[in-house]
Amino acid sequence: MTAHQMTTANHLGLPERRIGPLTVGLQGLGCLGLSEFYGPVTEHDAVTVIRRALDLGVTLLDTADVYGHGDNERLVGRAVAGYRDRAVIATKFGVVRPGPGVGTGIRADPAYVRESCDASLRRLGVDHIDLFQLTRADRTIPIEETAGALADLIEAGKIRAYGLCEVSPETLRRAHAVAPVAALQSEWSLWSRDVERGALAVCRELGITVIAYAPLGRGFLTGTVRSVEQLGTEDFRRIGLPRFEPENLAGNLPLADRLIVLARRLGFTSAQLSLAWLHHQGPDVIPIPGTGRLGHLTENAVAARLLLGPAELEAIAAAVPADQVHGDRWNPASTAYLNG
Structure with a gap:
């Protein structure tokens, strides 16, 4: 097997994707970790990234709006x-977060x-938001009312x-019937494949782009x-x-180790292989890996230009079988808000 790398990612050459009326690079940047949850990042470094x-x-x-209690925006x-x-600029709303947690x-x-x-808008200091996303469905309000208010905006x-974000196929259809949904944001990676069981098919039927968060x-x-000892005591993962x-x-x-061995054989990092696998899931998929380091940012962007063949994609998926992942992706309290 051989993987082929196109030219290094740059401002002029990174391939583009569509999100409704928006044109974006086919890889985005998740900004959460620049403010909290994954360890400290200075403002200078965050702005530079x-x-x-x-x-x-x-x-x-x-x-x-809740990342860093508004500081991230x-x-x-x-x-x-x-x-x-x-x-x-894509931002989200809906979570009520008055304090820690x-x-x-x-x-x-x-x-x-x-x-x-x-x-x-005030925190961002802009006159419009490009993509405004509901973080989770509000089970007390018909989605039609929320979609109507968004259409008014x-x-x-x-x-x-x-x-x-993280809604059921039925909710997608109901919202889309009121006003076209441009994107579904869902956790999607080699070890989080839930979106493939229902929501992905509806997105493709309705022309909705999938934004894959936590792609690594x-x-x-x-x-x-x-x-676990590598993670800080306040690290969200811990x-x-x-x-x-x-x-x-x-x-x-063992799943990570198999992926690392495969990546080395192909001449890339396991992060690049993971992102490239997602890019190959379709032209309507945009991963948004987060990082506070310039080296990782460049490494991730290069993955957007890797060309993989069917055998390579099959080997990547086989290295991290979804049915061999240990543990749920969210704790019970957070899981209750998924697939709303």
Whole structure:
């Protein structure tokens, strides 16, 4: 088997994808880790990473109103000042997060949709949001009401398109019937394949782009996380993700090791192979790996230009079989909000 690498990613050459009316590089940048959950990153380094991403053609910047309790949106806003014409800003709303933890609930009534949009616009310091996404479905509000409010924001020029995250196929259809859904954001990687069981087919039927978050398994697929002790005491993976619990992590390490061996044989890193596998799942898939390091950013962007054959793709998937992954991808409290 041989993998073929096209020219190094750059601002002029990174292939592009569509998200509704938006044109973006076929790989984005998840900005969550620049503010919290995965260890400290200085503001200088974070801004440098975001601007370098734009230079590479990594134009989709994904943030949310609750990341860093609003600080992440402010950071993105500062980073894109003077670069707004290159950046496609995607932010999210819906999580109620008054204090520590990942949140206490979901709210998506029309009044909150409008309030959240205006607050995000202020923090970002922009006159419009390119992609405004509902983080999880609000089970107390018909999705039609939320979609209607989002359609009103598009009409008002405050957002260009809207998306939903981690929702069921039925919810996608109901929202799309009110106003076209531009994107479904879902966790998708070699070790998180849930979206392939239902939602993906509906997205392709309706022309909805899939934004794949945590495409590197929250760092696991890079092969660098070998024990829980490596993670800081406040690291999100150590606190709330079952797959990183000691027993589950030990059971998952052989998957990472097989991927590393395959990647070395092909001449790439396991991170690049993981991202390239996702890129080959279709022209409607956009991974958004996060990083606070320039070296990892460049490494990830190169993966967007790898050409893999059927045998190579089959070998990659076989290295990390979905039915051999130990542990759920979210803890019970967070799992309750999935597939809404």
